[in-house]
Amino acid sequence: MKLDRKIIYSAAFISFLFSYLIHHPLLRKHVYSDIVSFWFRPFITLHEPPYIQASFEYPPLAGFITYVSALMKTLTSYYTVFSLFLFVFYIILIEVVIRISSNRQTPRELILIFLALSPSIILYTVYNFDIIFASLLILSLYLFERKRHFLSAILFSVAAMVKLVNLILLPFILMYVREWRSRALYAAVSLGLFGAVNLALWAINPKFIDQTYLYHFQWGLENAWFIALFPNPDSWNTAKLFSAFLLCYGLLKVYLCDFMDLYQRTFMALSVFLLTNYVFTPQMVLWILPLLAILGALPYSYFALEFANAGIILTWFESPNPTRFGSIPQYFAILRGIVLFLMIIEIYQNSKEVVKDASLEKYL
Amino acid sequence: MHRLKNICKSDLLRNIRLWLAILVLIIFILKISIIPYPWPEASPSECINLLPEGGKCGFIFDEAHYIPAVRKMLRGEAANNEHPPLSKFLIMLGILVFGDNPYGWRIFITLSGAVSIYLLGLIAHEFTKSNKLSFISALFFAFDLHSFNLSSMAMLDAPALMFALLGALFFIRKRWIASGVALGLAMLSKTSAPFVLIALLTYDLLEKAHEESDLRSCLKKWMPVLEKVGFVAAAVMLIGLAVYDYNYGAYATPFEHLDYMLDYHSSLTFSEEDLVYMPLTWTNPLYQFPRIPYFVISVEVDGEKYNPVAYYGMQTPLWWMTWLVVAFALYSSYLRLKEGGFPRFELFILCWFSFNYLVYFPFAHLLHRWVYPFYFYMTVPVIALGLPKILEGDRISEAVLYALLIAQVAWFFLYFPVKPQWFIDFLLLVHAPV
Numbered sequence: 001m002k003l004d005r006k007i008i009y010s011a012a013f014i015s016f017l018f019s020y021l022i023h024h025p026l027l028r029k030h031v032y033s034d035i036v037s038f039w040f041r042p043f044i045t046l047h048e049p050p051y052i053q054a055s056f057e058y059p060p061l062a063g064f065i066t067y068v069s070a071l072m073k074t075l076t077s078y079y080t081v082f083s084l085f086l087f088v089f090y091i092i093l094i095e096v097v098i099r100i101s102s103n104r105q106t107p108r109e110l111i112l113i114f115l116a117l118s119p120s121i122i123l124y125t126v127y128n129f130d131i132i133f134a135s136l137l138i139l140s141l142y143l144f145e146r147k148r149h150f151l152s153a154i155l156f157s158v159a160a161m162v163k164l165v166n167l168i169l170l171p172f173i174l175m176y177v178r179e180w181r182s183r184a185l186y187a188a189v190s191l192g193l194f195g196a197v198n199l200a201l202w203a204i205n206p207k208f209i210d211q212t213y214l215y216h217f218q219w220g221l222e223n224a225w226f227i228a229l230f231p232n233p234d235s236w237n238t239a240k241l242f243s244a245f246l247l248c249y250g251l252l253k254v255y256l257c258d259f260m261d262l263y264q265r266t267f268m269a270l271s272v273f274l275l276t277n278y279v280f281t282p283q284m285v286l287w288i289l290p291l292l293a294i295l296g297a298l299p300y301s302y303f304a305l306e307f308a309n310a311g312i313i314l315t316w317f318e319s320p321n322p323t324r325f326g327s328i329p330q331y332f333a334i335l336r337g338i339v340l341f342l343m344i345i346e347i348y349q350n351s352k353e354v355v356k357d358a359s360l361e362k363y364l
Numbered sequence: 365m366h367r368l369k370n371i372c373k374s375d376l377l378r379n380i381r382l383w384l385a386i387l388v389l390i391i392f393i394l395k396i397s398i399i400p401y402p403w404p405e406a407s408p409s410e411c412i413n414l415l416p417e418g419g420k421c422g423f424i425f426d427e428a429h430y431i432p433a434v435r436k437m438l439r440g441e442a443a444n445n446e447h448p449p450l451s452k453f454l455i456m457l458g459i460l461v462f463g464d465n466p467y468g469w470r471i472f473i474t475l476s477g478a479v480s481i482y483l484l485g486l487i488a489h490e491f492t493k494s495n496k497l498s499f500i501s502a503l504f505f506a507f508d509l510h511s512f513n514l515s516s517m518a519m520l521d522a523p524a525l526m527f528a529l530l531g532a533l534f535f536i537r538k539r540w541i542a543s544g545v546a547l548g549l550a551m552l553s554k555t556s557a558p559f560v561l562i563a564l565l566t567y568d569l570l571e572k573a574h575e576e577s578d579l580r581s582c583l584k585k586w587m588p589v590l591e592k593v594g595f596v597a598a599a600v601m602l603i604g605l606a607v608y609d610y611n612y613g614a615y616a617t618p619f620e621h622l623d624y625m626l627d628y629h630s631s632l633t634f635s636e637e638d639l640v641y642m643p644l645t646w647t648n649p650l651y652q653f654p655r656i657p658y659f660v661i662s663v664e665v666d667g668e669k670y671n672p673v674a675y676y677g678m679q680t681p682l683w684w685m686t687w688l689v690v691a692f693a694l695y696s697s698y699l700r701l702k703e704g705g706f707p708r709f710e711l712f713i714l715c716w717f718s719f720n721y722l723v724y725f726p727f728a729h730l731l732h733r734w735v736y737p738f739y740f741y742m743t744v745p746v747i748a749l750g751l752p753k754i755l756e757g758d759r760i761s762e763a764v765l766y767a768l769l770i771a772q773v774a775w776f777f778l779y780f781p782v783k784p785q786w787f788i789d790f791l792l793l794v795h796a797p798v
Binding site: 226228229230231232234235237238239241242252253255256 | 580583584587616617619620622623624626627
């Protein structure tokens, strides 16, 4: 029997509500969220537009949403408006995943598990922009699959304006476009819109690129499993080189794989990014949960991944130095890295066996 | 007479390995014969931290860094961590077997230098299938004075090159894992060895690009090579560093050790007022770097001043041919590609040359990283490889080839680092530089 979508929506609504409540700033012992921390930045209180008068380390759409939410006068109303934005994108995500799953005939129960009941959904939906990014990306992929390439490219671009990481997926999507002309058009639209917005902001504020994008290169290792190899923070520049090498290698492997369909490849590319990047904040797991639901797989490793991922934030503020090797959150991060690696292998093996007809031809 | 003819025609004499082995033996004997010069006057314990002045420790050139480091390592202290440890372990092994004296310090480095000649001959044979060309290549390299000098000192370069050439030989024979292991050992010997790995992988990528019609299939064929060679090499290096770090308590992980090496080597920059011999001076015969005295003893007898012991860093006739070999390789590659073939030999030379020599141009000119002419030691083998190939064929060019070979050998003996008295007397008699 097919699970009624109302049940999924109800569960999703309750999850979201729960997420909203546990992070609510008025709650005496609320769980930390980036959203609430943004409120205390000077540009919010001074009502300065981000990128133009103030720096903000997230891409333009993220700043725009923050700015609009911050037009509210109080922290509670700011938090609620921000959450409403997140809720809209969350619901869009649920709907799109239901539709894709119906087309692929994958069990709806998995949507319930991955997108409503996962601890990560509860802990990290009302947290940062990741649910918006996931929603826009999945919608873009869905439209792409329905051959609505132009709209897909626009949404791809918008997704990149929430999380820059989206750009690494472009070559993988282009693999599924047959003609060079269409490929060029897709690339031009998706990069063009993103480029135009960023160029405009750069023209207004020449420090924009530094403050928004290059800023991230100064960060050290955050929840990366290879902190075990580079325990001393002085060695983290080399750790970043190591990370870049692993990322290139992993993405190349995904690119060269023959038998994956669009969603499998997207899942693999994002997972490789998460596994190899020197910053793997726990909310980033939201990027891959919808894809797991779409792939119709419930890997054994999922449970351990969720345990470790939730453990990171729940122990973060209990540790005096949570980013250092040897702290409890970092042990969780290492466990999560191992588990994610196992998950990648599991999905890879499954995709080899299950998706026999999902070669590139299906899309071309 | 008949029997002599038979011997000449026999397979034994046509066996390139035999000829190479004889050449290696000759060079090894020459190297062994000069090992005791210079011999230390000070005791080993005096030559660990603050070295006494006047060359009393008997060190040549950078041995002053490595031998004290090995002595510390023998005491259980981590030392000279900015360089990988394998070459130093070879020096240590020599000391353990032959004692803490020049024989102990230099024996395995010397052996590595001699074995490199053999390996180069085999590589040449892989490409040319010609015993003559392979042997001439080996001769050019064997009698390259600078290479001879450098591989007679207790330094890191000779083992690194030996393992790199071994890795290259396996690589050409498509024995990927073995190649990875050898290249890993090279990387464990000296920090510049990864350039050889990059050169070989680039060479293979170009070959695959030539075979395949699109980039994706090319990369698909290349990835297993990257994994088998590159990853195995990296694993060997990391395991080696881990063993060292664990035993000496140097670093928590081999990755942290790598970080220190990278940091250290990128911090070696020069400023405007420093005198640096830029990479072009290593190969330009018209504008050469001056002869660098690594270790020189001068004496004056009956008003005649001469240097019975003189280890120099200097160009040789082979080095002067560098750009000719490169130009030939480029032109020949172009012709071969035009015909639809793949210029294996030429691209091997070009890739090796690019990543082991040209790479120092941006390092020196853009990053202002210190560079030294002895870095060219890693490139000399491919110049020796290419030169005979250019000049093979017609009689005139072969005559030029033999003339160059004679010049190379003459140069070698003229500047041979430790000269016997009878040879000095002869050189003085003919007013040659001594």
